[in-house]
Amino acid sequence: MPAADFLVLDGIAKHYGSVAAVREVSVRVAQGEFLGLLGPSGCGKTTTLQMIAGFETPSAGAIRLEGRDLAAIPANRRNIGLVFQSYALFPHMNVAENVAFGLEMRKVPKPERTERVKRALDLVHLSHLAERYPRQMSGGQQQRVALARALVIEPRLLLLDEPLSNLDAKLREEMQVELRELQKRVGVTTILVTHDQQEAMALCDRVAVMQAGNIVQIDEPWRAYDAPADGFVADFLGRSNRLPARAGSGRAECGGHNFPLPDGFAGHTGDIALTIRPERLRIHPEGSSGLAGTVHSRVFLGGFWLVRVETAVGDMMVTVQNTGTPPAAEGERIALDWDAHSLRRMDGTLS
């Protein structure tokens, strides 16, 4: 039975003089879980990770790993594997030597070292390149070596700080799939720092969305996307539209369109701020029932179209998944509608 409180961040904060890098972060991470710390630049993700690693000391709060307070344990005794954006491989050592380095430091005998290096390289599918030097490898291969080097010590915790940011888009996607499979296979509890919402959603069991040194929401990725805690999370996790409306008797009016509210909103009267994801909006010909608008632009993004529509209440972004035929043309008058259950209140609540 995996421990639910394998890693506990208990109200940790970090102040640099008057700068509060981390204000108050509390989270419980289960054994084997893949947790993402996600947020814009400067929100305190890296500082949080550095405190777990032991490179920074919290100004307040405690970090417990398997029930033990880490405060008195220096970074090199925490048995934590680290992978950063820059792979930081030793250029004068070949792949096998790079991976073996941590084991040498720990005085692991040679025969066991060789065996463990082989296993770690097998894990990242690089056994055939054991003799190569870092400069003879692609970015993706180097990052796999960095992963093998972190995993070979059999860490209790794996910390990843923007590990895929240096890779081009296609390779990054491939590595995301690989990294997620590897993490599940090895079962190592993992914390990922990223500002890339797509990456956090692809990799993590849960994401903790951070803003200005605090966690504003922690949830499974699809839940955070579907029911964001507030407008900040809604925007950070994807595109969203605002629908300012006037509610009454279970219905609402927005830009001349009168529509039903979901059941849970029934008691609401007066001004109400609603949000809706672009993929929940549908485009209909002019004159159909819906919120009237004009197509401002449409862009084909590979898997879907992104259409910007000007309406009486502001611009709406609409995604259209039907890739066979282009949606309404630029300048065309259209009407937008949606299902009541797709609406969210601005504060993220469903009702």
Ligand code: ATP
């Ligand atoms: P990024 O994605 O840009 O790395 P981040 O979310 O990881 O951002 P942190 O690096 O944790 O953010 O920094 C949080 C805040 O603390 C920032 O405002 C940063 O300028 C500040 N900060 C970080 N380290 C120090 C330091 N050593 N001295 C003073 N301020 C610091």
